[in-house]
Amino acid sequence: MRLVILGGGESGTGAALLAKQKGIEVFISDIGTIKDDYKHLLKAYAIPFEEGHHTIEKIKEADQVIKSPGIPHETAVIQQLHVCRIPVIDEITFAAPYAKGKIIAITGSNGKSTTAHLIYHLLDAAGYHVALAGNMGYSFARCLAKGSYDYYVLELSSFQLESLKNFKPNIACLLNITPDHLNRYNYSLEAYAKAKLNILRNMTPLDHFIYNKSDPITAAYLQAQNILPELHPIDPLSIWNSDGLCYCNVDGTSFSISREQIALPGRHNQYNAIVAITAAALAGVAPTTIYAALPKFHGLSHRLEWCGAPKSIDCYNDSKSTNIASTRAALLSFNQPIIWMAGGVDKGNDYSLLLPILQERVKAIICLGKDNHAIIKAFAPLGLPIQETDNLDNAIHMALSIASPGEVILLSPACASFDLFKNFEDRGNQFKKKINKLIQKYPLPKI
Template sequence: MRLVILGGGESGTGAALLAKQQGIDVFVSDAATIPADYKDLLINHQIPFEEGGHTIATIQSADEVIKSPGIPDKAIMVRQLRDHHIPIIDEIEFAARYATGKIIAITGSNGKSTTAHLIYHLLHTAGYHVALAGNIGYSFAKCLTKSSYDYYVLELSSFQLEGIRYFKPAIACLLNITPDHLDRYHYAIEAYAKVKLNILRNMGPLDHFIYNPSDAITTQYLQAQQVLPTLHPIDFPSTDSSNFNKESCSFAISKSPAALLGDHNRYNATVAVTAATLAGLPSETIAAALPKFCGLPHRLEWCGAPQGIDCYNDSKSTNIASTTAALLSFSQPIIWIAGGIDKGNTYSPLLPIVKERVKAIICLGKENSAIVKAFYPLGLPIHETDNLSSAIDSALSIARPGEVILLSPACASFDLFKNFEDRGNQFKDKVKERIKN
């Protein structure tokens, strides 16, 4: 078998390492420059590769192609491969062929990373031989080259679910479906949702599916299916605590489980507890482990209080639904720092929340017109900048002790920053500078 991998990043390199380990003839091709650390791995494992362009004849000689999740189906190379009837899969699909442990898969528009980390934390604390991989940390394929695990907790993006054929998790969690990455899906949420629901493609009655029954798209899909996994509907919390009951496991998750802010995180925690219980954890183990979990960076992360003003880094919020959850997590007046690369956002759902909770808006981006236009009718102070230091200083000049400065952009970061982590880290550093001064 000859395998060609398009893309030499974390996903592609991981797939190449696993293929080499399995004795497969593998070649990596990247249209851009392969990052140095990944290139070193390919060289050290004697895996042939090319960068800065594709050799068409070499790629079309493949029996199967793995494409990086970042490469859309509309890419010219992908279309050419399909015209030649060469099978194209995703690294997740490829890696699953060699995984002997059970897979717990988590997807959704928002909350994936927190939920996946919490499930991993609960299983790891209980002594399970468990790995965390997928859209966070190691790729699934690279994880398999390290060891064989009893459980794989996988965070999966819509991009990673596009190439699923036979992948089948034992437990799947679909947290929510809200508009995100619509530029990749012809600005149609139905197309985006179809990819998310691909996680159910091969699941049967002995498998378990955790989902939000108030999500209309998910429930409509389930009603149309003849073969389904065992269903575990989890309602979004509407009170100060979520009561969890599952056979022998019964306890309440408080308003701030595991020191996480917001109702959305109570929901994430309830999903994680459900998954851990289905994996066999006793309630006392879960109850003891929950308080020891710390939230993830860039997700409503408290990063200091200069002048007595609490500053929160929520840089991971790159869509409307995630920013909605962030704004609803505070009762204090908010100076909201928003903006970046718009991903096809419709800001109207935020209007009533912003009107009720936001004191001023700081637009941080190279192009702020969409946000200014959307929120100008509210009559709030709106400041525009393309400089993070200026944004923070403007926010501090408006805020009063006891109020909140919230970086929750609702947009991608690539206009001014390398990625959302870079945006969040710079925000934290600049807040710390102002505390020292």
């Protein structure tokens, strides 16, 4: 078989490495520039590639084409392949048959990374040989090329789920469905939700599905299905009883979790933690192991990450929040007045959903982006102080000049980062670096 892969990023390179390992003739074509790290890998394994263009004639010689998740189906080269009746699949579909261990798959508009990392943390604490892959770190295919594992914990985006064929997780988690990446789906929430729900496509009654009981889209979908995995609904609005306990009953094992055992800030993270605990318990992790490991997990970079308190003002890096729902959760995590740093590349946001929260909790808004028109227009009626800049240093100094000791500066942009930064990690790392310099300049007063 001759395999062509479109896209030479983590997904495409991982698929190429796995194909090479399995004795498949493979070629990568990327219309952009392939990063040096990936080029070194491809050369080391003698995998031919091209960059900066697509040689259509060479691509059409393929028996099968793998499309990297970032490439939309409407792209001209994909349409030409459809006309030629050359099968186009995704990396997850290609990789799935080679996985011998069990799969825990996590998707949702928000909270995927935190939940996936916590599941990994709990399984690792139990002594499982476990891999963490998918939409972060190594791709699924690259992970399989590296070795075999008892469990694969996979974070999966809507892009990765759109075209699944043979992929079937043993445990699937769908955290939530809120508007995100709608520009990819012709601004249709229904189309976006369909991609997310595709995680259920091949699941059987022997598998397990953990989901948000309060989500109407998921509930409607489940009602329309004839064959379903075993369902584990969790209501994020009523996790705790009056004593601050959550009672879990998983496969006949009952145990309780105290709110104080969860070291993550925010009500949304408490929900993510209960989903992760349920998945780990279904995988066989004992309650005693969960109790010991849970308080040791303190979250991830760029997700409500405390960076320090220059001038006794708490600064949080939530750069990963690139949509309204995620930023909404971040804003609800604080009782102190917030100076909110927002902005970037708008993804079709409906900012009106934030108006009541801003009115209640936000002291001022700092718009950080090349085009802040949409944010300013949406929030001007609130009468809050709004300043704008396209420079991070300026944004931080604006925020510090407004904030008082005991208040919060929150970088939670609700937008993509590509107007001023390489990605959300770059945005968050620059923010942390600048805050660290300010901490050295304004150390905490001695008591």
